[in-house]
Amino acid sequence: MGFSQGYGPADDAVSKKTLAHAIDIGCTFWDTAVVYGKGHNETLIGEVLRDLNARDKVFVASKCGFDCIGSTPQSGLGTVTNKPAHIAEYIEGSRQRLGFYPDLYYLHRIDPSTPLEESIPALQKLKTDGKVRYIGLSECSAATLRKACAIAHIDALQIEYSPWHTDHEDNGLIDAARELGVTIIAYSPLGKGILSGQYRSPDDFPADDIRRTIPRFQGDNFAKNMRIVDEFGRLAAKKGCTPSQLALAWVAAQGAIPIPGTKTASRLDENFAARNVELSDDELKELRVLIETAKPVGNRYGDVHMAMVGK
Numbered sequence: 598m599g600f601s602q603g604y605g606p607a608d609d610a611v612s613k614k615t616l617a618h619a620i621d622i623g624c625t626f627w628d629t630a631v632v633y634g635k636g637h638n639e640t641l642i643g644e645v646l647r648d649l650n651a652r653d654k655v656f657v658a659s660k661c662g663f664d665c666i667g668s669t670p671q672s673g674l675g676t677v678t679n680k681p682a683h684i685a686e687y688i689e690g691s692r693q694r695l696g697f698y699p700d701l702y703y704l705h706r707i708d709p710s711t712p713l714e715e716s717i718p719a720l721q722k723l724k725t726d727g728k729v730r731y732i733g734l735s736e737c738s739a740a741t742l743r744k745a746c747a748i749a750h751i752d753a754l755q756i757e758y759s760p761w762h763t764d765h766e767d768n769g770l771i772d773a774a775r776e777l778g779v780t781i782i783a784y785s786p787l788g789k790g791i792l793s794g795q796y797r798s799p800d801d802f803p804a805d806d807i808r809r810t811i812p813r814f815q816g817d818n819f820a821k822n823m824r825i826v827d828e829f830g831r832l833a834a835k836k837g838c839t840p841s842q843l844a845l846a847w848v849a850a851q852g853a854i855p856i857p858g859t860k861t862a863s864r865l866d867e868n869f870a871a872r873n874v875e876l877s878d879d880e881l882k883e884l885r886v887l888i889e890t891a892k893p894v895g896n897r898y899g900d901v902h903m904a905m906v907g908k
Contacts, residue, residue, distance in 0.1 A: 599858045600641055601634025604790075605803030607860055609641060616645045618862040620654055624869045628755075628784070628856045630660035630705055631687055632674050639694035647696050657695065658753070658782075660735060661687035662705035679708035681719035688723055698723075701753055703733040706906070713744050721749035733782070736906045739769035746777045753780045758853055760844055760888045761788025761825065762897055775852070783848045786855035787868075788893075789814075791822070792844040794830045813895030825891035832884065838874050845871035847884055 598604075600612040619625065629638045639659060646652045661684055665675030684704075692698045702723055704716065723729045733753035734745060745751050754774045756765050758781070765771045774781050787793055789808055796802065799809065799819050808814045813822055826840075833843040841857070845868060848855040857868045876884070898906070 598630070598633045598638065599860050601638040603807045604858070604860070605806050611860065612641060613645050613648075615860060615862050615865055616642065617649060619865060620649060620651050622866065622869055624865065625655045626658070626854070626856070627655055628658045628782070629699075630663075630703075631691060632660070632663040632665045632705060635665050635675075636690070636694050639691055643695040643697075652697055656701070657697075657699045658701035658703065658733070659691050659695070659699040660703040660705035660755075661691070662703070662708070662735075666690060677706045677708045679704055679711040679716035681715055684716065684719045684723070688728060692728075698728045700729065701731040701733055702729045703735045703753070703755055704737075705735050707734065707737045707741055713741065713748060717745050717748040717751075724749075735784075737770075739773040742770065742773050742777065742779065746779070751777070751779050753782055755782040755784055757785045757897060758783035758848060758851070759786045759788045759792065759855075760829065760847055760884065761785075761792055761893055763888060763892075781851075781853040783853040783855045785858075786848045786853075787841055787844050787857050791826055792829050793839070793841045794826055797823075811896070811898060813893050813897060815895065818893075818895035822893040822895070825887065825893060828887050828891060832880075832887070836874070836880065838871070839867055841868055842871040842874050843884075846874035846876055847881070850876050850881060 600607050619627070627642060629642055631639065642657065646655060662677060662679060663675045664678045664683060688698065688702060702720070704720060708716070720732045724732050731752035733755060734742060734751055735755040737745070737754070742751065742754060756770065758765060762785070771781060790796060791814070799814055802808045802814070812818055829840045829843060833840040836843060845855045845857060859865050859868060
């Protein structure tokens with residue numbers, strides 16, 4: 598997402614070099630969405646894979662669910678819709694921009710006005726028609742996941758999950774996914790970058806950075822939330838890795854697949870090296886104590902975006 602929106606300006610030339618480097622080092626599970634730059638992100642990925650003749654080297658996930666193509670810049674993400682016509686139309690747009698159908702296709706957010714009895718069969722049809730290999734839901738509730746799986750098997754669940762956000766451990770969603778055999782994909786596994794330790798003030802974020810709109814990154818909340826950041830830094834130093842690597846290793850140890858975002862090859866190398874960090878039972882217990890006693894204060898999104906996540 599950061600190549601196209603959300604985290605300040607990005608340079609397409611740098612982004613393409615980062616993606617090419619990802620292929621070189623074997624980091625080949627890429628996550629995109631139609632709404633990321635309203636098609637820009639899919640187009641960028643498609644160009645890189647075409648130029649490098651590397652389609653067969655990468656597993657690509659994308660998402661529909663926001664009616665964003667053709668909307669004006671003032672309309673933001675666009676409205677959430679899961680209508681069958683939207684799913685059928687947007688998968689073809691994804692194919693056109695990418696140059697191929699994605700391997701995994703999600704509903705990016707759940708539309709409460711569209712019954713699951715309509716949206717899930719439409720999503721499943723992409724699979725039975727051979728257009729995609731897997732289907733998924735992003736940021737749904739446990740009840741929605743259970744109901745969806747009763748209609749068709751949901752292969753993947755994408756959720757915000759990190760030491761900075763563990764709410765889905767408590768609301769039944771992760772338990773439901775494990776019970777139903779749904780793979781858990783963790784977005785923002787670095788707490789939108791805060792666990793890296795590189796941000797010490799809200800002023801460190803670029804002017805158009807989404808984190809300037811998020812309550813837990815603002816004012817007194819930010820200051821209070823430095824506790825978990827500082828303690829993570831201390832534990833990482835003791836482990837001999839970076840805080841980012843420690844956070845990613847923790848997410849992986851929970852059985853989830855982390856998908857950290859980055860703009861540069863150097864950060865990509867740092868994040869990808871987290872796969873070499875093994876955590877002992879004692880280290881996991883120590884991290885769990887920290888996570889439970891230093892939970893961040895403030896919502897993880899502003900009001901508009903919070904209204905879009907599953908309840």
